[in-house]
Structure formats: C-alpha cells, structure tokens
Amino acid sequence: MTWDLVANVLIAGLLTGMVYGLMALGLSVIFGVVRVVNFAHGEMMTIAMYAAVILFVGFRLDPFLAVLPVAAAFFVFGYWLQKGLINPFITRPEHSQFMLLVAVAIIMVNVLLMVFGPDARNLQVDYQLESFEIGRLLVDKARVYAAGVALLTAGALFGFFRFTLTGKAIRACADNHLGALVVGLNVKHLYALTFGIGSACVAVAGCMMVLLVDVTPNLGPAYTLLAFITVIVGGMGSMPGAIVGGILIGMSEALAGLLISPSAKSMFSFGLLILVLLLRPQGLLGKKP
Template identity: 75%
Template sequence: MPADLILNVAVGGVLTGLVYGLMALGLSVIFGVVRVVNFAHGEMMTLGMYAAVVLFGSFGLDPLLMLVPVAAALFVIGYILQSTLINPFVNRPEHSQFMLLVAVAMIMVNGLLMAFGPNARNTLVSYALDSYQVGPVIIDAVRLYAALAALAVAVALFAFFKLTPTGKAIRACADNYLGAQVVGLNVKRLYAFTFGVGAACVGAAGCIMVLLIDVTPQIGPAYTLLAFVIVIVGGLGSMPGALLGGILIGLSEALAGLFFVPSAKGMFAFAILVLVLLLRPQGLLGKKA
C-alpha cells in the first residue's frame, strides 16, 4: 500500500478526530463536574446537526458561522434540562440517572424523527469539494475547516475554565462539592451552567459534524457511545484527554477503514476502550482516583 495513501487517510482521521474530541469534551465537562453520565449526548449533537441543516436549507447560512447561535440554543436547553430534571437526580443511584437520561434521549431521537422523518439530510456547502495540497498530502477543505473550528471552540472552552470566575467556580465544585458549598457557591446553579456548557459544546460539534457526515435522527445513540469511548480512553474529567482520545479514535477508525473493511472500524474503537479500561482505567491523561 503506498505510503502517500496511508498518510492521506491518517491526516483525514486526525482532523475528524478533533471534531470527535470536541463532542467528547462536552461529555467530559458534564461528568467531571456534575458526576452524571449524559446518556443523551449523541442525541444532543443530532439536535445541533438538525439546527444547522434547517438554517442552511432555509436561509443558506453556513454551518460553521451558525456554530455560535446553535451552541447558545443548546446551552439554554442544557441549562433547563439540568435545573429542572437532572438536579433532583444528582444524589440518586446511577441506574436511576441512567434511566432518566435514556428517557430524555428517547424523546429527542423520536421527536426529531417525527419532525424530520427518517431520511438522511446533509449540507452541501460551496467549498464541499475543495482541497489543499501540502506536499504529498491532499487535505479536504471541509475537514480542515471543521478541525480548525473544533480546535477554536476547544480553546475557548479551556480559556473559560482557566480565566473566568464562573469557570473557576465550576472547577471548585468539581474538586470539592462540600467545600464549594461552604464558601457560598450556588452549586445547583453552577451544575445547570455546566450542563449548559457541555450541551453548547456538543451543539457546536454538531454544527461542525454536519459538514462531514449525513444526519438522520437515529445516529444519536452511536455517537453517545463514541463520546463515551473517547472520554474514557482520554481520561474522564481531563479536557486535553478528551481531545487526545478523539484524535486517537478518529485515527483508528480511518486506518481500520483503510486496512480492513470500513464497517469494522467500530470494533477497533471498542477494542481500544477495553484495553484502556483494563490497563489504565483512569484513561491516558486521567489522574489516578
């Protein structure tokens, strides 16, 4: 197999992986702080994707430019979801939280199915077929822009958590729940804010993802799973870990598609997951509990 081809596929995999990473980042933020596993994560991304599809279809608005308003809308949805439904569940057993979010996911998937039908939708942007050549590597323009956008959102998120008072307060909640309450932080409100941030993240990822894949209402659960795999591989609660995990899984999928059959690519992601769980349960960049 020519080295050029492998290199090309690998670069494509890494770029897609960055978008995966952004999606997983949302999950990691939510779990890291609220300690609730968002089993409706992929479904939230689908919501963002449909928002982008509608905006593009009706007004011709570019999904990458719509990233900010869609993320804002998802923030509101996430905030409301946490403050009304999930906050009372924070101290309930895991299976109970899981069932609640499964119910939310079911309503989202099938609500979308009712609204948009089962057919695949996509956005055919004007630069869909453009590409850049760098030495031997040919890079699709959409993939490059998608990865850059994902990176930009991720950087914004890092900055938010490191620099803003709200970001610091959220990190305080994550580090020490009781301590955060003692110093007078409104933990429940911060949880809602965090869930909103996580939802905004995955909404932005949806806007970007819509450039790379077709969307149907049914893809949600598969991406929920993928986000989990990535977050656990990278290390739950570690933000750079989520990006690294995303790149790793994106790369493994691309190479598996090249060397084996594309439909078997999922197996490699799960195999990586099992290996990580057994050999380094805290994840590649996670801290030991």
C-alpha cells in the same frame, strides 16, 4: 496501498478526531463537574446537526455562522435540562440517573424521526469539494476548517476554566462539592451552567460534523457510544484527554476503515476502549480516582 493513501487517511482521521474530541469534551466537562453521565449526548449532537441543516436550507446560513445561534440555543437548553430535570437526580443512584437520560434520549431520537423521517439529510457548501494540496497530500478544506473551529472552541473553554472566576468556581464544585457549598457558591446554578457549556460544545461539534457526514436520527446512540469511548480513552474529567482521545479514535477508525472494512471501524474503537479500561482505567490523561 501506498504510503500516500495511508497518510491521507490518517490526516483525515486526525481532523475528524478533533471534532469527536470537542463532542467528547462536552461529555467530559459535564461528568467531571456534575458527576452525571449524559446518556443523551449523541442525541443532542444529532439535534445540532439537524439544526445546522435547517438553518442552511432555510436561511442559507453557512454552518460556520450557524454555530453561534445553535450553540446559544443549546446552552439555554442544557441549562434548563440540568436545572429542571437532572438536579433532583444528583444524589440518586447511578442506574436512576442512567434511566432518566435514556428516557430523554429515546424521546429525542424519536421526535427527530417524527419530524425529519428516517432518511439521511445533508448540506452542500462549495468548499466541501475543495482541498488543500500539501506536497503529495490532499486535505479536504471543510475538514480543516471544522477541526480548526473544534480546536478554537476547546481552547476558549480551557481559558474559561482557567482564568475566569466562574470557571474557577465550577472547578471548585468539581473538586469538592461540600467545600463549594460551605464557601457559599450557588452549586445548583453552577451545575446548570456546566451542563449548558457541555451542551454548547456538542452544538458546535454537531454543526461541524454535518459538513463531514450525512445525518439520520439513528446516529444519536452511535455518537453517544463514541463520546463515551473517547472520554474514557482520554480520561473522564480531563479536558486535554477528551481531545487526545478524540484524535486517537478518529485515526484508529480511519485506519480500520482502510485496512479491514468501513463496517468494522468501530470495532477498533471498542477494542481500544477495552484495552484502556483494563490497563489504565482512569484513561490516558486522567488522574487516579
């Protein structure tokens, strides 16, 4: 094993990790504001991946263009999911919310299974096989572009929460639910908006991820777990934390795949999760609860 190989693998892991980070960002935003853990997060990710495949096969739409309609559709879907289904559960105990979203997840996985069958689907674009050569490093083009879009989306989201009035209102809801109600914010609408935004994040991440891996319906639960790990490692509710967590998980997965075996890669991530939960339960960049 040469250092070149290690460096190549680490960079690939870093770039994939940014896409993981964007997926986890969606979960983090939803949990940070609505205080509901979206157990159907990975399932939504796979739906976005299938959507990108369909748009590519049906309309020859490049995943980088498909991002826009898919994200818009997911925003609307997330908005109504929160408004119609989850809102009555906001005040119910955690296990009740958990059950609701598990039921949603079961339906999603199996509707995908009914429609697409269990076989893996993928799409092929010409730049998937090309790579950038930097010195002795080879970096896949598709991976670089995907990571770029993920970072751009995350940046746009930071801007939205920092500078726009709606973003500030949402942060107010997260900081103090009662206070937000008192000053007359429409909390239900803002919660739904947040869920929509989180869903749109997953949609973008899904469209990017389909360039890197094949999609099957059963990826859903695995991605849900991956998003949890990422968010907890980075810090629940912390936006930079989600990206940092994603990068860490991406790199540790890549390294474990190289050093031990690809099938053991998520063991590293779970090990990391257990360590973080024990030593720093609020996550690397999270605030003390």
